[in-house]
Structure formats: C-alpha cells, structure tokens
Amino acid sequence: MDRPSVLLAVTDDLEVYRPALKIAGFDVFEPGAEAHAPTLAIIDCDLDPERFAQVRAALRASGGAPTLLLLGDRLPELGEAEMRDDIAVKPLPPDALVYRLQAMLIRAGRSLPAESGSWADEQAQTQTIGEGHVVSVFAPKGGVGKTTISVNLAVALREQTRSRVLLFDADVGVGNITAILDAPATMGLADLADSPPEEWTDAAFEHLTSTHAQSGLRVLTWGTDPGDSERVSVDLLLAALRWARSQHAWVIVDNHPGYADRTMAMLTLANEILLVVTPEMGSVRNSAQFLDLARQLGLADVTRVVVNRANHGISVADIGKALGMPVAATIVSNGPKAVIAANEGKPVITKFPKEKLATDLHQLARVVTRQPTQEAALTRRSWLPRFASRSSNA
Ligand SMILES: Nc1ncnc2c1ncn2[C@@H]1O[C@H](COP(=O)(O)OP(=O)(O)OP(=O)(O)O)[C@@H](O)[C@H]1O
Ligand SMILES: [Mg+2]
Incomplete structure (x- = not known):
C-alpha cells in the first residue's frame, strides 16, 4: 500500500512545509496533481478566495479527506463542511504541522509513516485502531x-x-x-x-x-x-x-x-x-x-x-x-x-x-x-x- 499522501495547498511562504512532510514519510501533492483522493489535506485560508474555493471543490470531487485548515489573516467563507475540519492558527512551525498530521492519521485509523520514508508494512497499514x-x-x-x-x-x-x-x-x-x-x-x-x-x-x-x-x-x-x-x-x-x-x-x-x-x-x-x-x-x-x-x-x-x-x-x-x-x-x-x-x-x-x-x-x-x-x-x-x-x- 502507498505511503499516506497529503494535498498541500498553501501560499508560497509555506512551501517550507513540503520538505518537512517528506522527511516525516508523507507523499506531498500540489492541488490538481493528485492521481487519487489524498489521505489528508492541508489548505491555507490565505489562498486567494477563488483558489481556495477551487481547491475545496476539487478535493470534494475526489472523495474528500480529513483536512487541516491553516488560519491566518483572512477568514474565508466557511460552510458546514469546514466546521468539521481541523484548525491550526498560523504561524505553525513545520514540526508542529507534522505532529498535527500524525494525530489526524491516527484518528482516521491509519498507521504512521516511518520517518525513513519506508512506509510501514501491509499488516500495520490495514490494522484499524480501536475506540479506546x-x-x-x-x-x-x-x-x-x-x-x-x-x-x-x-x-x-x-x-x-x-x-x-x-x-x-x-x-x-x-x-x-x-x-x-x-x-x-x-x-x-x-x-x-x-x-x-x-x-x-x-x-x-x-x-x-x-x-x-x-x-x-x-x-x-x-x-x-x-x-x-x-x-x-x-x-x-x-x-x-x-x-x-x-x-x-x-x-x-x-x-x-x-x-x-x-x-x-x-x-x-x-x-x-x-x-x-x-x-x-x-x-x-x-x-x-x-x-x-x-x-x-x-x-x-x-x-x-x-x-x-x-x-x-x-x-x-x-x-x-x-x-x-x-x-x-x-x-x-x-x-x-x-x-x-x-x-x-x-x-x-x-x-x-x-x-x-x-x-x-x-x-x-x-x-x-x-x-x-x-x-x-x-x-x-x-x-x-x-x-x-x-x-x-x-
Ligand atoms: N495530593 C497529594 N497530597 C500529598 N502528597 C502528594 C499528593 N500527590 C502526590 N503526592 C506526593 O508527592 C510525591 C510526588 O508525587 P508523584 O510521584 O506522583 O509525582 P510525579 O509528578 O509523578 O513525579 P515525577 O516527575 O518524579 O515522576 C510523592 O511522594 C507523592 O506521594
Ligand atoms: Mg512520576
């Protein structure tokens, strides 16, 4: 099974997240470049409003994914779906972002990727996590x-x-x-x-x-x-x-x-x-x-x-x-x-x-x-x- 994939839709100043996510074992996709629904998504609310809406619509069309919204200075129009998203207030250091995604993965019942990038074995992958x-x-x-x-x-x-x-x-x-x-x-x-x-x-x-x-x-x-x-x-x-x-x-x-x-x-x-x-x-x-x-x-x-x-x-x-x-x-x-x-x-x-x-x-x-x-x-x-x-x- 593939490594977990992350749709990263952020303003240019946050491109620093990309290497941090890769080191932590995630595959990172640009909006529009993903071949299938990503495992998780990170969407920056400071994207311009049209772009923000496009990314949201494309993500929904691809089947959706647990999403982390990064809140900065701009409050985009948020619907019922966004109220279910995870929220992080900027500035968010890259290691904090990685911790957030790891927690989202666990909540979604997925195993964590290995830092080396060699994603965990099949058995660990398919293991669902209980509700304790x-x-x-x-x-x-x-x-x-x-x-x-x-x-x-x-x-x-x-x-x-x-x-x-x-x-x-x-x-x-x-x-x-x-x-x-x-x-x-x-x-x-x-x-x-x-x-x-x-x-x-x-x-x-x-x-x-x-x-x-x-x-x-x-x-x-x-x-x-x-x-x-x-x-x-x-x-x-x-x-x-x-x-x-x-x-x-x-x-x-x-x-x-x-x-x-x-x-x-x-x-x-x-x-x-x-x-x-x-x-x-x-x-x-x-x-x-x-x-x-x-x-x-x-x-x-x-x-x-x-x-x-x-x-x-x-x-x-x-x-x-x-x-x-x-x-x-x-x-x-x-x-x-x-x-x-x-x-x-x-x-x-x-x-x-x-x-x-x-x-x-x-x-x-x-x-x-x-x-x-x-x-x-x-x-x-x-x-x-x-x-x-x-x-x-x-
Ligand atoms: N409410 C309390 N009233 C009186 N003594 C207490 C109370 N709570 C803890 N203690 C005592 O304080 C001491 C330290 O408690 P404890 O070992 O639980 O702390 P800890 O935070 O786990 O410490 P450490 O960081 O070393 O692991 C123990 O001797 C314990 O009996
Ligand atoms: Mg103790």
Missing part, C-alpha cells in the same frame, strides 16, 4: 503528582466503569508505577525493544501486560532498568499505544516530565491531556508555557488543568486566570495518607476511601468520563467567533 480513550497525564515539571494521579485515576475509572482500563507507564527510564501499585509487572516494553516491528504483535503486548489483582486494572510499563531506556523508541511506544487503544476502553498514560519526543508523541495522540499543576509559581509558569505550545500544536482543546495539592499556595481561581483556562479538577494535599498508601503499594482511593484525597481523585475520574469528546468538539467550534473578532480588528 487515551488520557495522557502530563506536567512540564517533575514531582507534581502525575504518577499518583495516573494510578488512582486508572483504578477509579476501573471501579466506576467496570470496563477494561490500562495504566501505561511511559515515563521511560525513570517511572516505576509498580513502586506505588502492587501489580506483578515483571516485563515491559524494553523486552520488545530488540525485536523487529513485525514482532510487535497484539500477543506480544498482551504478554507484557499484568493485572492488578484487587482492582482488575491492567498495567503496561516501559520496563524497569534505566539502562534499557534508550532502546524504547518512539515507534515502539506508539505501537504499544495503538494496541492499548484497540484493546481497552480507557488508557491512562503516565508521562515523563518535559518535552522529549517520546512524551510529545504520547501527548499528540491522546484524546485528552491532563495538565497537572501545583499551586507554586514555578509550576504555574511552566504550565503556562506548555499551554502556549499546546495552542500552537492544536492540543489546547484537549487539555484540562488539574490542580494537585490545591489547598496550599496560589488559589485555584488565580491559577485558572494565569493559565487562561478553567481548572477542571482539584485534588487536596494529604502527604501522610499519600505516602502510607504508596508504601503499601495500594491506591489511595482504596486504602483511604473516606479521605477527601480519595473523593477528589474519584471526582477527577467523573470529570474525565463526562463526554470529553463532545465538549472538545464544542470548544473547537468556538474558534470561529474568536477568530472573526480578531480578523475584524485587523
């Missing part, structure tokens, strides 16, 4: 409570929904979920790292997965030996995430802090990102920087802010103001209980179910299950009035 919901727990800064939240959120989702839930430790090299959750995970992705991608099968991932007996939560880790960490590639993590999504209703990913490629991949492909903030200047500042980046990458609409240890320091209202985003959930600070539970390998919510710490964590799970997709779609649509007012001020 991926929640990536993230903070740019270490030590804010990501792992505590990931573990307890996963167990709470399992208790509340009784569906298949996977806790995925993607904090490669450092994370050790089994230090605070008594799950018999003796193997991890590092054990597959030396196998070729055709051996990254469903059965192989299943073999690496263990079950937390008390809750029925399933657990997949990157491994245990920091010496293995370099061998756990982005591709292996993505393959594991695709498998995880196809086999579970909920996948909770505990991430490494910061912006390394592995973490960015886990964020780009998440249905929802929980940004964990603590009420301190450093954490709030780092989180604001992340949200700037998330807006550029088109990830802000799927990001929700969770304030951990919310009863100390900067107020929740001030954190929401500083971040320009409402706080979706708060979790009270309770060091003694968090430590006792962790030391016993038990989730706080089962060890101390009556504590506010536990009820807050359960409430976070309820926030996550409240139809985020619908809310995200509504938020996405709200770009239009915002943009219209920006453009009328210009």
Whole structure:
C-alpha cells in the first residue's frame, strides 16, 4: 500500500512545509496533481478566495479527506463542511504541522509513516485502531503528582466503569508505577525493544501486560532498568499505544516530565491531556508555557488543568486566570495518607476511601468520563467567533 499522501495547498511562504512532510514519510501533492483522493489535506485560508474555493471543490470531487485548515489573516467563507475540519492558527512551525498530521492519521485509523520514508508494512497499514480513550497525564515539571494521579485515576475509572482500563507507564527510564501499585509487572516494553516491528504483535503486548489483582486494572510499563531506556523508541511506544487503544476502553498514560519526543508523541495522540499543576509559581509558569505550545500544536482543546495539592499556595481561581483556562479538577494535599498508601503499594482511593484525597481523585475520574469528546468538539467550534473578532480588528 502507498505511503499516506497529503494535498498541500498553501501560499508560497509555506512551501517550507513540503520538505518537512517528506522527511516525516508523507507523499506531498500540489492541488490538481493528485492521481487519487489524498489521505489528508492541508489548505491555507490565505489562498486567494477563488483558489481556495477551487481547491475545496476539487478535493470534494475526489472523495474528500480529513483536512487541516491553516488560519491566518483572512477568514474565508466557511460552510458546514469546514466546521468539521481541523484548525491550526498560523504561524505553525513545520514540526508542529507534522505532529498535527500524525494525530489526524491516527484518528482516521491509519498507521504512521516511518520517518525513513519506508512506509510501514501491509499488516500495520490495514490494522484499524480501536475506540479506546487515551488520557495522557502530563506536567512540564517533575514531582507534581502525575504518577499518583495516573494510578488512582486508572483504578477509579476501573471501579466506576467496570470496563477494561490500562495504566501505561511511559515515563521511560525513570517511572516505576509498580513502586506505588502492587501489580506483578515483571516485563515491559524494553523486552520488545530488540525485536523487529513485525514482532510487535497484539500477543506480544498482551504478554507484557499484568493485572492488578484487587482492582482488575491492567498495567503496561516501559520496563524497569534505566539502562534499557534508550532502546524504547518512539515507534515502539506508539505501537504499544495503538494496541492499548484497540484493546481497552480507557488508557491512562503516565508521562515523563518535559518535552522529549517520546512524551510529545504520547501527548499528540491522546484524546485528552491532563495538565497537572501545583499551586507554586514555578509550576504555574511552566504550565503556562506548555499551554502556549499546546495552542500552537492544536492540543489546547484537549487539555484540562488539574490542580494537585490545591489547598496550599496560589488559589485555584488565580491559577485558572494565569493559565487562561478553567481548572477542571482539584485534588487536596494529604502527604501522610499519600505516602502510607504508596508504601503499601495500594491506591489511595482504596486504602483511604473516606479521605477527601480519595473523593477528589474519584471526582477527577467523573470529570474525565463526562463526554470529553463532545465538549472538545464544542470548544473547537468556538474558534470561529474568536477568530472573526480578531480578523475584524485587523
Ligand atoms: N495530593 C497529594 N497530597 C500529598 N502528597 C502528594 C499528593 N500527590 C502526590 N503526592 C506526593 O508527592 C510525591 C510526588 O508525587 P508523584 O510521584 O506522583 O509525582 P510525579 O509528578 O509523578 O513525579 P515525577 O516527575 O518524579 O515522576 C510523592 O511522594 C507523592 O506521594
Ligand atoms: Mg512520576
């Protein structure tokens, strides 16, 4: 099967996208030059209106494709069809564009192209991706409570929904979920790292997965030996995430802090990102920087802010103001209980179910299950009035 193809219809100044897309493994077509319907399309709203309309009509006639609209200074006439498109506000750096397209490919049920340009094998190509919901727990800064939240959120989702839930430790090299959750995970992705991608099968991932007996939560880790960490590639993590999504209703990913490629991949492909903030200047500042980046990458609409240890320091209202985003959930600070539970390998919510710490964590799970997709779609649509007012001020 062919590599994924992208119809690139942009103004001349954005031709810089072409080499970036090729390196990322996409075939790039000019409008009118495509032999068949492209896999994806990128259309620049700053094209002149006639050209914009022509490109849209030709794309529709060829069968259509998931489209990324690049918004600049001009707001073209948009119909119902455009309201379903993905939107990115210019300027958009080439690597951000590539991440957006990769996320669109995954949502369309396609595999990612290999960077070398040697497009993945037939089996990977035809594999459809399941409907599981991926929640990536993230903070740019270490030590804010990501792992505590990931573990307890996963167990709470399992208790509340009784569906298949996977806790995925993607904090490669450092994370050790089994230090605070008594799950018999003796193997991890590092054990597959030396196998070729055709051996990254469903059965192989299943073999690496263990079950937390008390809750029925399933657990997949990157491994245990920091010496293995370099061998756990982005591709292996993505393959594991695709498998995880196809086999579970909920996948909770505990991430490494910061912006390394592995973490960015886990964020780009998440249905929802929980940004964990603590009420301190450093954490709030780092989180604001992340949200700037998330807006550029088109990830802000799927990001929700969770304030951990919310009863100390900067107020929740001030954190929401500083971040320009409402706080979706708060979790009270309770060091003694968090430590006792962790030391016993038990989730706080089962060890101390009556504590506010536990009820807050359960409430976070309820926030996550409240139809985020619908809310995200509504938020996405709200770009239009915002943009219209920006453009009328210009
Ligand atoms: N709400 C809370 N109240 C009290 N202590 C907490 C709370 N949340 C987390 N902690 C404690 O804070 C410490 C750091 O938490 P955790 O390991 O979950 O953070 P992290 O963001 O995953 O860190 P890292 O970046 O190192 O992976 C742990 O000792 C944990 O028990
Ligand atoms: Mg952690």
